[in-house]
Amino acid sequence: MKEECLLVIINQSYREGMTQEEVYSVARKSWRISSSKLSTLKYVFAVSNSKIVGMFECYDWNEVKDETDLEYNGEN
Numbered sequence: 001m002k003e004e005c006l007l008v009i010i011n012q013s014y015r016e017g018m019t020q021e022e023v024y025s026v027a028r029k030s031w032r033i034s035s036s037k038l039s040t041l042k043y044v045f046a047v048s049n050s051k052i053v054g055m056f057e058c059y060d061w062n063e064v065k066d067e068t069d070l071e072y073n074g075e076n
Helices: 020-030 035-040
Strands: 004-009 041-048 051-057
Touching: 020 041, 020 051, 035 041
Parallel strands: 004 041
Antiparallel strands: 041 051
């Protein structure tokens, strides 16, 4: 079965040893995608220097106008 995914490049923001919460916080700011594609996305991968440093499964999408609108809870 084919799953659609989104790769988010975080080269400049990533540093070795970041927690998944920190990776999510950096990567989520870059998730800009057409609303028509949201229903097909299952996973978002955070990538730094060609290495996957975070993987997040998409359960739901929310429009965020301010970065304080959505906090990481380990399930987002």
